[in-house]
Amino acid sequence: MARMKFLCDAERCIECNGCVTACKNENEVPWGVNRRRVVTLDDGKPGEKSISVACMHCSDAPCQAVCPVDCFVTTGDGIVLHDKDLCIGCGYCFYACPFGAPQYPQQSSFGARGKMDKCTFCAGGPEEANLSDAEYEKYGRNRIAEGKLPMCAEMCATKALIAGDGDEIADIYRERVLRRGGRPQTWGWETAYTEG
Amino acid sequence: MRIKQASDGAAATPVRQKMSPKKKRRIATFGLLAILGLAFILPLASYSVHFLGSSAIAQDVGTTVNPRSNYWRAVKEGVGGYTAVQGAESGILITPGGTEWQTTRDGIVGKYLPWAIVGMAAILVLYHLVWGRKNKLDEVRSGRKLKRWNWFDRLVHWITAVTFIALAITGLSMLIGKTLLIPLLGKAGFALWAQTSITIHNVIGPVFSVGIVLMIVMWIWHNIPNATDMQWFKQGGGLFSNSHPPAGRMNGGEKVWFWLVAIVGLAVCITGLVLVAPIYGIAIPAWANALPLVEGSRGQMQQANLIHAVLSIGWTAIALGHIYIGTAGSEGSFEGMSTGYVSAEWAKQHHNQWYDNAAASGKVIEPGSAQSQDVPERSIPATAPS
Numbered sequence: 001m002a003r004m005k006f007l008c009d010a011e012r013c014i015e016c017n018g019c020v021t022a023c024k025n026e027n028e029v030p031w032g033v034n035r036r037r038v039v040t041l042d043d044g045k046p047g048e049k050s051i052s053v054a055c056m057h058c059s060d061a062p063c064q065a066v067c068p069v070d071c072f073v074t075t076g077d078g079i080v081l082h083d084k085d086l087c088i089g090c091g092y093c094f095y096a097c098p099f100g101a102p103q104y105p106q107q108s109s110f111g112a113r114g115k116m117d118k119c120t121f122c123a124g125g126p127e128e129a130n131l132s133d134a135e136y137e138k139y140g141r142n143r144i145a146e147g148k149l150p151m152c153a154e155m156c157a158t159k160a161l162i163a164g165d166g167d168e169i170a171d172i173y174r175e176r177v178l179r180r181g182g183r184p185q186t187w188g189w190e191t192a193y194t195e196g
Numbered sequence: 197m198r199i200k201q202a203s204d205g206a207a208a209t210p211v212r213q214k215m216s217p218k219k220k221r222r223i224a225t226f227g228l229l230a231i232l233g234l235a236f237i238l239p240l241a242s243y244s245v246h247f248l249g250s251s252a253i254a255q256d257v258g259t260t261v262n263p264r265s266n267y268w269r270a271v272k273e274g275v276g277g278y279t280a281v282q283g284a285e286s287g288i289l290i291t292p293g294g295t296e297w298q299t300t301r302d303g304i305v306g307k308y309l310p311w312a313i314v315g316m317a318a319i320l321v322l323y324h325l326v327w328g329r330k331n332k333l334d335e336v337r338s339g340r341k342l343k344r345w346n347w348f349d350r351l352v353h354w355i356t357a358v359t360f361i362a363l364a365i366t367g368l369s370m371l372i373g374k375t376l377l378i379p380l381l382g383k384a385g386f387a388l389w390a391q392t393s394i395t396i397h398n399v400i401g402p403v404f405s406v407g408i409v410l411m412i413v414m415w416i417w418h419n420i421p422n423a424t425d426m427q428w429f430k431q432g433g434g435l436f437s438n439s440h441p442p443a444g445r446m447n448g449g450e451k452v453w454f455w456l457v458a459i460v461g462l463a464v465c466i467t468g469l470v471l472v473a474p475i476y477g478i479a480i481p482a483w484a485n486a487l488p489l490v491e492g493s494r495g496q497m498q499q500a501n502l503i504h505a506v507l508s509i510g511w512t513a514i515a516l517g518h519i520y521i522g523t524a525g526s527e528g529s530f531e532g533m534s535t536g537y538v539s540a541e542w543a544k545q546h547h548n549q550w551y552d553n554a555a556a557s558g559k560v561i562e563p564g565s566a567q568s569q570d571v572p573e574r575s576i577p578a579t580a581p582s
Contacts, residue, residue, distance in 0.1 A: 017280055020280075020281065032283075034281045034283070034286070037279050037280075037281035037286055038279060038280065038281075039276070039277045039278070039279045039286075039287060039288075039289045040277050040278045040279065041267070041271060041275075041276075041277035041289070042267075042277065043277055043278035049267075051289060053289055062294055062295050062298045065298055065302060066298045066301065066302060067374075068370050068371070068373060068374055068390055069373075069374065069378075069383065069386060069387045069390045070374055070378060070383060071383070071387065085384070085387070086383055086384065086387040087387075088387060088390045088391040088394050089394075090370065090390075090394055091497070092501075094494070095294055095297055095298075095494055095497050095498050095501065096294040096295065096297060096298040097291075097294055098290050098291050098292060098294050098295060099289070099290060099291075100285060100286060100288065100291065103283070
């Protein structure tokens with residue numbers, strides 16, 4: 001069975017934030033929440049690198065381990081989904097996540113954070129996919145159920161961000177690295193650009 | 197072939213002497229040693245390239261360091277960058293602290309520490325079964341009373357006590373409800389309870405904090421340690437003997453409980469307020485980042501959460517002891533906090549110095565006196581000696 005993954009090629013990402021916009025538009029993400037963001041390291045210096053980051057859909061997800069109400073589900077495809085009916089907005093997944101993926105949309109009275117929102121790999125929630133308006137409002141577009149890949153990766157202009165079956169995207173990336181002349185085992189090796 | 201030819205014609209002139217078995221063995225031994233030695237030394241030959249200082253050759257054989265490796269290592273350790281997305285710490289790509297926090301919380305803190313509460317309960321039950329009989333008053337109640345706590349003392353005590361129990365139950369639900377309650381209530385049922393728990397916890401936590409601060413301010417003067425307390429501790433507080441060690445208004449054990457509430461209580465309240473601060477829209481002040489335990493806002497949350505959980509669990513376990521001594525553990529204690537008055541016999545037995553002072557300054561309320569009108573009806577009446 002496929003193991004779904006995101007991969008962002010730091011040599012290709014040009015910090016256009018197209019993935020962020022595509023995600024917000026496709027999923028109608030609430031104001032203030034960004035399921036995906038682009039981080040530029042060494043911004044403005046020679047050799048700056050940009051990476052698009054969202055939920056990494058970890059195989060042993062810390063958010064899932066720490067959740068006090070056990071509302072995370074890892075699907076057969078390795079997508080980590082979050083049940084908004086069970087979520088109590090405690091914020092523990094936000095403390096545990098290394099990538100800052102979980103976000104909180106609202107601050108209601110009596111100190112509740114509201115239901116957590118995070119990248120769904122465009123696969124809706126853990127409930128049975130029904131492509132209804134209710135599902136769309138709660139989780140955003142269920143593109144996986146429609147047979148499509150996540151919108152962020154589909155919209156990436158330079159194809160820096162690729163999403164899909166881990167084996168397939170690893171092959172794509174390996175081929176790119178080989179063409180560049182670097183070593184495939186050293187991620188981010190930039191022989192093609194710096195050493196002529 | 198030559199040798200063979202020579203040996204063929206060996207009859208006349210032997211060209212070559214046959215090797216003695218001793219020499220053969222020696223050659224075999226040295227040969228083997230040489231092979232072994234070279235096997236160890238030859239792979240090290242590439243180091244000679246470094247010793248000769250020709251790093252260019254070394255690069256050709258592929259020993260260069262990836263110029264980006266330290267860069268990515270720094271990113272993995274939490275060095276951030278710029279992002280157009282606004283939000284707390286959104287520029288940080290990877291925060292390694294979260295996983296450490298999660299494994300500690302779900303490991304030692306969540307799995308083993310709550311057993312301290314069970315262990316304490318077991319110890320108390322065992323104590324009550326073995327030494328429970330000696331909780332009685334030695335003398336028959338005469339109806340003479342002493343005022344111990346005024347209405348405000350009791351109000352603060354009971355508000356803090358009730359909120360403490362509510363906070364302990366809701367807090368433990370958040371920590372171990374996943375293991376204990378999900379099998380009982382199901383995921384949806386437990387989620388409902390957890391939502392209620394977290395709301396109760398966040399709303400009454402500040403009320404509890406006010407109670408803790410008031411108790412510290414009101415009672416700190418009663419709880420300054422003195423020499424009598426040392427004697428009290430030397431006698432083990434009379435827990436395992438029939439004697440009653442000397443004590444003033446507060447005995448050594450009560451003073452320890454007070455300072456525990458003061459120190460642990462303040463720590464739990466402060467860490468709790470740190471945890472709810474972002475929800476109430478309160479920014480954690482910049483000077484807090486200079487404190488030794490704190491790093492960044494998510495780091496603050498993680499550390500505050502661990503300190504909060506560890507201290508509260510320990511506190512809950514010890515509080516069981518306080519509850520036991522205040523109720524079933526010693527006759528006549530509970531009425532002090534419920535009515536505000538204690539019997540003179542109880543005071544004499546448990547707080548002899550306080551009783552002596554009160555008796556000397558005429559503060560003991562005699563039954564039928566004018567002051568006794570203030571003693572509430574529900575106060576346990578004198579039992580006439582029969």
